[in-house]
Each structure stands twice: as C-alpha cells, then as structure tokens.
Amino acid sequence: MIRRIVTLAIVFALVGCATYAPSIPANYSGPKAKLEDSATTYGSSKADFFVVEEIDGAKVDNSLNETFRRNQGRGMSMTPYFIDRPLIADKAVKIGIKGRTHFAAPIQELAGTVYQVKGVVEFTPKTDGIYIVRGEFAEDHSAVWIEDHATKQPVGQRVEVKGSAKLGFLEK
Secondary structure (H helix, E strand, C coil), X not given: CHHHHHHHXXXXXXXXXXXXXXXXXXXXXXXXXXXXXXXXXXXXCEEEEEEEEEECCEECCCHHHHHHHHHCCCCCCCCCCCCEXXXXXXXXXXXXXXXXXXXXXXXXXXXXXXXXXXXXXXXCCCCCCEEEEEEECCCCEEEEEEEECCCCCEEEEEEEEECCCECCHHHC
C-alpha cells in the first residue's frame, strides 16, 4: 500500500512539471536574433508581464514563469526576473505572446485586477536583431506586440483587445 502511494505521489509530481522546448535546435549554428520579455512594475508586489509563450507552436519558458518560480515563499513581495531566447534569423516565425498582470501573492491576484491579452504574431527576425515583447493595459483598450529594439517599431501585427481585457474571478 505504501509503495502504491509513493508511486502515485511521484507520478503526480512529474505530471506537474512543465517541459519547455528550446527556441532553436541545439545543433543550430546559423544566423540568430534575440527575443526578450519585458514588464512594467508597480511597486514590489505587482507587475504587468509581456512574454513569449510559444515559438512555432512549441511551448517555451518565459519571464513570468521564472519570476513565479524564483519568488515562491516571499509573501507579498516579488522581484521580476527576465529571460531572453535566441531565434533563427532570416526565417519567418510564429510567436505566441501574452501580456498578463501578476501579483506576488495569490490572494492579491484574487482581490486585484488582472488583465490578460494573448495571440500569435508572425515576423521574420533579422540577423543580430534584438526584439522585445511589449504591451499596455487600460480599461478600454489593451494590446501586446513585438518591437524592434533598435527602431522601437512593432514587427508583425499587434494583438489588441478593444474594451476591457480584465479576467473574471474564475479566470485568474
């Protein structure tokens, strides 16, 4: 009986572990670009994150996940942690992006306003280009997009929500 319980516990623990694909194949040696996440912080307990979720349909790790992992157990305080990833340059790519409000503690999220916008943007990164996921939230309009770091111009289409992008209580 104990063996069965331990086995089930291990299975459930492993199911809860997320696995993420690399943004480029391990043996790739061609031209590359870089794609960074970003956030707008509001004190030590709240931030709006703008992150990459998928590259060509494969789930990838992002700064929202990294911030969550590194801040567990810190109560009502968090420090954002940012990651970036390489992209294959000079080849069209579909990037799943998301903007989401994140609080340090789950109770803050339940009681506070959480915005979320997500969608897919397609563009062709240039060799040695640096790109950043950006976004904005407002009561009547919210958006997330990818921006060229050098020109500060969007690449691909903006993902926009006209009206409120607030999540309901059960969506948080």
